[in-house]
Every structure is written in structure tokens, then in C-alpha cells.
Amino acid sequence: MPSETLTIVDNRTGRSYEVPIHRNAVNAGDLSQIKTSAEDRGLMSYDPGFKNTAVCESRISLVDGERGILLYRGYPIEQMAEQSTFLETAYLLLEAQLPSRKQLEQWTHDITYHTMLHENIKKFMEGFRHDAHPMGILISTVGALSTFYPQARDIFDVESRRRQAHRLIAKMPTLAAYAYRHSVGLPYAYPDNDLSYTGNFLNMMFKMTELKYRPNPVLERALDVLFILHADHEQNCSTNIMRGVGSSNADPYSSIAAAVAALSGPLHGGANEQVVRMLAQIGDVSRVPELIRRVKAGESRLMGFGHRIYKSYDPRAKIIKKMADAVFDEVGRNPLLDIALELEKIALEDEYFVSRKLYPNVDFYSGLIYQAMGFPMDMFSVLFAIPRVVGWLAQWEESLLDSDRKIARPRQIYTGSQHRDYTPLFDRP
Numbered sequence: 001m002p003s004e005t006l007t008i009v010d011n012r013t014g015r016s017y018e019v020p021i022h023r024n025a026v027n028a029g030d031l032s033q034i035k036t037s038a039e040d041r042g043l044m045s046y047d048p049g050f051k052n053t054a055v056c057e058s059r060i061s062l063v064d065g066e067r068g069i070l071l072y073r074g075y076p077i078e079q080m081a082e083q084s085t086f087l088e089t090a091y092l093l094l095e096a097q098l099p100s101r102k103q104l105e106q107w108t109h110d111i112t113y114h115t116m117l118h119e120n121i122k123k124f125m126e127g128f129r130h131d132a133h134p135m136g137i138l139i140s141t142v143g144a145l146s147t148f149y150p151q152a153r154d155i156f157d158v159e160s161r162r163r164q165a166h167r168l169i170a171k172m173p174t175l176a177a178y179a180y181r182h183s184v185g186l187p188y189a190y191p192d193n194d195l196s197y198t199g200n201f202l203n204m205m206f207k208m209t210e211l212k213y214r215p216n217p218v219l220e221r222a223l224d225v226l227f228i229l230h231a232d233h234e235q236n237c238s239t240n241i242m243r244g245v246g247s248s249n250a251d252p253y254s255s256i257a258a259a260v261a262a263l264s265g266p267l268h269g270g271a272n273e274q275v276v277r278m279l280a281q282i283g284d285v286s287r288v289p290e291l292i293r294r295v296k297a298g299e300s301r302l303m304g305f306g307h308r309i310y311k312s313y314d315p316r317a318k319i320i321k322k323m324a325d326a327v328f329d330e331v332g333r334n335p336l337l338d339i340a341l342e343l344e345k346i347a348l349e350d351e352y353f354v355s356r357k358l359y360p361n362v363d364f365y366s367g368l369i370y371q372a373m374g375f376p377m378d379m380f381s382v383l384f385a386i387p388r389v390v391g392w393l394a395q396w397e398e399s400l401l402d403s404d405r406k407i408a409r410p411r412q413i414y415t416g417s418q419h420r421d422y423t424p425l426f427d428r429p
């Protein structure tokens, strides 16, 4: 018997059970031995939304919600944002170590090599309506990539996995930029592999008739930092979907398409777009108290506030707030910033938000920066998806290699009708 156990006394039968505790968790499977009769399938745990259920062991990132800490493979997010680059962060998350100079050079080359898309992808893009949301385009086109790389189905082949990871990290910005160019009726801009990861993305988004696009270095770095901040965040909604779809041995493009779909929702990665829409709707600082009143009355949610795990200030939001100044100095202040600051000030003092530990999350300020940089609102969640591909891939690979791996298949508590016989249509009232 392990030294740490939980004693459960079942008052229905008077029997008692010793359940092992491992890493501060009990195994839900151990509950199934608790039965009232031989036919009983055993006690289950009930946890909608996985509020208190660990679905895996992981070594990739850690969120300490009480203390506002985020670690990537043990490194604090503040140090990564200040000293690293997005591609180096990607290497760290996938390979578990910081790269040597030579490894980083090779890694950067491997990613850059794959930035181009098959020309047929353009034909998919043509099929979308001119006003199609770029997140919808991204979900479909990233899923479609699986048909271009059938060897991606060899998910237990380490070389194949590496190649698909390079491709996905490299091609996401190209897909995203094509989706945007389609929506505004501009010709697609091909990747420029002389530029950095984010410099090239800005090139594919905003290049007009100039022969060579030169990214603004302040914006290029700011975007790189935003990508570092969004690269991984342990077991969130979309990562759980990535692991869940991957648990059926689906190829990584299909699993990523599902994860992007999960990210698109307004309660997850779609929140940054909703924040800016909310701020624009408020329109003026004087109208902030009215919104607070409506939120407290349960008529609306304060978008960009609250988090399942953070019960203090999201460390990513702190970094973004600081970085906003550098971006606004370069491109001019976003007029919605004053409304955001006022909203934050009131909310942080108000009993409703204080008692529920609701603080700004990563999405509260990111949209304002993206908007100031010239990205349309529809692109905000796409900007989240590009770097998060790295986290999804790292988590997917970890789950594939996990000796406890099982297909994701939860139980349910059935509350519907018991057996009843079908009544033919003409016999029904």
C-alpha cells in the first residue's frame, strides 16, 4: 500500500476503501471498485468542464494561478519574453531544452524551409466568400493540409512527427496571411525567407507594391513577444481538444484543425476580438460604470477578465500592458486604451470582481496592440492560433509517448428515458 492513501467510507454499504494518493491526486479508476451490488458499474467522479480533474501528467508548462506564475519547461515567462525569440521558445517547448547556437540555426532553417504552401491551397481560399471569417478559413485549410502530407498519419514515426511539426509551425503564418488577403481582395504575398518568423508574417500580411517589404523592427519584436506569450498554457480548452482528438491516433493536421476550432470560441481565444468590440461599444470612458452595472447584474460578461486557473493578475497580461507603450509610441495610441484602463481600474476595486478573483487575462490588452499594429479584428484569434500550434504539438507528442495513454472517452450520468417501445407515427397523438 502506498504511504499516502484516502480512506473512503461508503455509507450505503458500510464498507471502507483505501485509495492510493499519487502526486496529490486519486485515480478516478480506483473509485469504480466502490459498488452497492455486483451489477453496479461502480462509483464515478462527476466534473463538467474538468474543473478539478487532471487528464495527464505533463512536463511542458506550468500555470500557478494563485501566484500568477507561468513557466515554460521551468523558465519564467517574463525571462522568455525579455530574452528569447519565438522560434527559440518553440524549440524549448518541443525539445524540452534551450538550443545551442548551432541547434537554433538548424531549427530556424528547418522551419523557414517550409513556409511555402502548395499552390492548390489558393484554390481552397478562392472557394470562401469574400467576408469569410479568417478563423473559419484557417480551420479548414490547416485540416486540408493532411491530404497533402499523407505520411503525417505515421504518428509513431519520430522523423515524420518532426517534419510535420516544422511544416505546421512554418505554414500557419502563410495560411493566416492568405486568409486575410483573401478577405480584403488583395493578391497573396509569398513568404520572404530572408526575414524573421514574424517579419515574414508582417510581409505576407501587409506587403503592397514594394519589391522588398521591410518590417518595422519595433512591431516585429512586439509580435515576436506576443507569440512567445501565446505559445503554450498547459491544459486549456483547445489543448485538451488537441490531446483528445490525437488520442484516436488522428494525424496532427486534423487534430490541429480541431484545436483551432476550440480556440475560436469567444470564451477562449476569441476573447481578444470580443474585448475590442466591447471597448468600441462602450465608446467613452463615461459609459464604463454602465457596463460594470450590467456585468454585475449578470446581463453581460466582462470580456478579457477572469480565468479558470489564474486567481491573480495573468502574468502575460502584465507583460503585454507594458509592451503596449512601445507599440503605441511607434504607431500612435489606441483611443480605446483609456476605456480599457478605466474598466480595469474600476473592476479591480469592485467587490463583485474582487470576491470572484477576476483579473485581466492575456486577451484584455492583446487586441488593442494588434489593432494598433494594423491587424483587423477578425484576425486576432488567428494571431493566437499561429504561436499556439507549438504548444499543441508539444502536448500532442507528449500524449503520444505517455505510457498511460488511452483514447479519450469520458463516462456520463444518464438521466434520459429508460427503455420504451417505438410508437408508429400514425399512432401518435
Ligand code: ACO
Pocket (backbone or CB within 6 Å): 266, 267, 268, 269, 271, 295, 300, 301, 302, 303, 304, 305, 306, 307, 308, 309, 356, 358, 361, 362, 363
Ligand atoms: N465577467 C463577469 N463575471 C465573470 C467573468 C467575467 N469575465 N468571468 C467569471 N465571472 C463570474 C461568473 O459569473 C461566476 O460568478 P458566480 O459565481 O456568481 O456565478 C464566477 O465569476 C466564476 O465564473 P465561471 O464561469 O464559473 O469561471 P470559469 O473558470 O468556468 O470561466 C472563463 C473562466 C470562461 C475564462 C470566464 O472567466 C469568462 O467567461 N471570461 C470572459 C471571457 C474571456 O476573457 N476568455 C478568455 C480566457 S483566457 C484564454 O482562454 C486565452
